[in-house]
Amino acid sequence: MGILDYANPTRVMRFSRAVKPWFLGLGLITLAVGLYGAFVTAPADYQQGETIRIMYLHVPMAWLAMMAYSMMALSAIGTLGFKHPMADVSAKALAPIGATFTAICLITGSLWGKPMWNTWWVWDARLTSVLILFLVYLGIIALWQAIEEPIKAGKVTAIITLVGAINLPIIKFSVDWWYTLHQPASVFRVDGPTIYPAMLYPLLICAAGFTLVFFYLHFAAMENELKRRRIRAMQMRAARRVAPEQPTLPQGSTA
């Protein structure tokens, strides 16, 4: 039995129901600790002053927006490569959560940019590529809504998701490849983080807390999607029982 066989809907739901309260509980406790660090123990930045407090929300949202899309891209491979039934359920559940996190990232970035850069928005590579990520999320959500048949919708959105995944390395390396107003990476660097530890630890704790809450939301949305598919299957079976068998018209017939 391969590892993918364990991810059948019934097993996933059993797992989801068992771990969901833990993800939420641990997430909220971790966030409470992280927020205490972010607002109480972490010092103000010597250049940015108190506006550095926005970082503890903005940066985890940026990381999670990209992580959600990476998970969607992996799910797309699962859909197209392995035809796994849980892959497109996971991808569909991720899209609205990823879009929300990207929107929070963009809004908080703009609110951070105004006092620091004296502008709400610039069309630099980092900001523009994150805006594109948000638009791709919206496009994928619209596509899921537009195609009624879930398996067909899963295949089409998987292709679009993989095309959109090109944007992920562009977001990550945009600050290195182009001259941008946005600062370069200061945590995930080859030579180690450049942030003062008193700011770094609350940031990492906040990120861990938001990640746990993210997984709680993902599991809850997956449960909904599985339920929707079972209801759809039941409705179709009920409709077939009610309606008498209709003779199939030949192709091209207009009757």
Added chain:
Amino acid sequence: MVIDQHFGFIAFSWAAGIIGFAGIAFWIWRDRKALDTQLAELEGQGVDVSRAKEMS
């Protein structure tokens, strides 16, 4: 934390975060409620909904 002249930007940022999280959680909860209503309607029509109820 010292309240400086940029307090409004910090407050609006965190408010946006709280609204975003509350919004997505509410959307998932509302979706679940709508699905439960559909399930109850199907059950009312005499359809066996036991497999879908496993998701509840």
